[in-house]
Amino acid sequence: MQSFMKISEIFNLGLKMGVEADFRGREGVVKFLERKKQKYEKLPDEAKKDFDLEALKNPYLDSRILHISDDKEINKILVGIDIGPAEILIAKELAVDLVISHHPLGKGLAHLADVMALQADVLNMYGVPINLAEGLLKERISEVARGVNAKNHQRTVDAARLMGVNLICLHTPCDNLAARFLKEKIENNKEIETISELIKELKKIPEYQEAIKIGAGPKIFVGEEENRCGKIAMAEITGGTEGSPKLYEKMTTAGIGTIVSMHQSEEHRKQAEEAKLNVVIAGHISSDNIGLNLFLDQLTKQEIEIIPCSGFTRISRT
Ligand SMILES: [Fe+2]
Numbered sequence: 139m140q141s142f143m144k145i146s147e148i149f150n151l152g153l154k155m156g157v158e159a160d161f162r163g164r165e166g167v168v169k170f171l172e173r174k175k176q177k178y179e180k181l182p183d184e185a186k187k188d189f190d191l192e193a194l195k196n197p198y199l200d201s202r203i204l205h206i207s208d209d210k211e212i213n214k215i216l217v218g219i220d221i222g223p224a225e226i227l228i229a230k231e232l233a234v235d236l237v238i239s240h241h242p243l244g245k246g247l248a249h250l251a252d253v254m255a256l257q258a259d260v261l262n263m264y265g266v267p268i269n270l271a272e273g274l275l276k277e278r279i280s281e282v283a284r285g286v287n288a289k290n291h292q293r294t295v296d297a298a299r300l301m302g303v304n305l306i307c308l309h310t311p312c313d314n315l316a317a318r319f320l321k322e323k324i325e326n327n328k329e330i331e332t333i334s335e336l337i338k339e340l341k342k343i344p345e346y347q348e349a350i351k352i353g354a355g356p357k358i359f360v361g362e363e364e365n366r367c368g369k370i371a372m373a374e375i376t377g378g379t380e381g382s383p384k385l386y387e388k389m390t391t392a393g394i395g396t397i398v399s400m401h402q403s404e405e406h407r408k409q410a411e412e413a414k415l416n417v418v419i420a421g422h423i424s425s426d427n428i429g430l431n432l433f434l435d436q437l438t439k440q441e442i443e444i445i446p447c448s449g450f451t452r453i454s455r456t
Pocket of ligand 1: 241422423426
């Protein structure tokens with residue numbers, strides 16, 4: 139059977155699944171888009187010209203259709219965590235119809251900080267007052283925006299253009315899928331009382347089993363195996379990248395005992411330790427793998443062939 143999905147349909151399916159899994163709920167996402175629209179309408183005409191209109195319909199600006207060379211029906215996709223010019227050459231060699239990068243590229247990378255607003259709502263959902271979450275994230279968001287500003291955003295997109303390769307990136311929608319999946323598996327799981335039991339549960343997930351094989355399995359960054367978890371929160375799985383280290387103290391005040399994260403910098407780790415917040419690092423690339431796999435399960439139902447590359451291992455749940 140041939141697929142009848144085109145690039146925009148695949149991309150829009152990713153966005154739709156991302157919204158369905160979003161911790162803010164559909165309503166929260168709609169409100170977020172409405173606020174963007176109000177902001178746009180208030181802009182003077184001169185500023186309107188520079189406004190990224192994608193922001194009015196796509197709640198995840200780190201996810202983009204980056205290059206369409208041939209808008210055909212898609213039967214074979216090369217999927218990777220990080221796509222660079224090397225993977226674009228591989229895509230050409232393997233004659234795939236589309237390349238999907240998980241990590242943001244091009245315009246998606248330039249707008250990475252935009253999705254971080256999601257974190258304030260997630261923290262609020264776990265009991266952190268919204269004024270604290272928004273206030274502390276604000277400075278961190280501008281820091282991330284300045285950080286990505288220096289990058290060579292278009293490098294891989296230019297390679298795709300030169301080689302005639304179709305390219306998209308799907309970041310936060312997939313991270314939302316991973317966060318939702320982990321939340322349902324871990325939070326309120328009666329089997330989990332201690333950190334070691336939490337790690338044991340994580341190790342049952344095939345993506346983490348794969349990670350263990352290469353030495354990148356779940357790890358305790360703060361706390362001891364025998365510590366009780368208390369309230370577990372998936373506060374750092376989705377939302378672009380790491381939030382503010384000043385938030386950890388607010389999380390414990392809000393009653394969170396343990397967070398499960400994808401990755402954590404040393405500065406963040408120290409602040410979490412100070413706040414007596416247990417931190418379990420599930421794994422970065424492995425957690426990215428979960429989100430991608432959940433999305434791709436929907437594509438393989440359409441008989442689309444997936445070729446994994448660049449740190450991605452395909453695990454099917456269908
Ligand atoms: Fe990632």
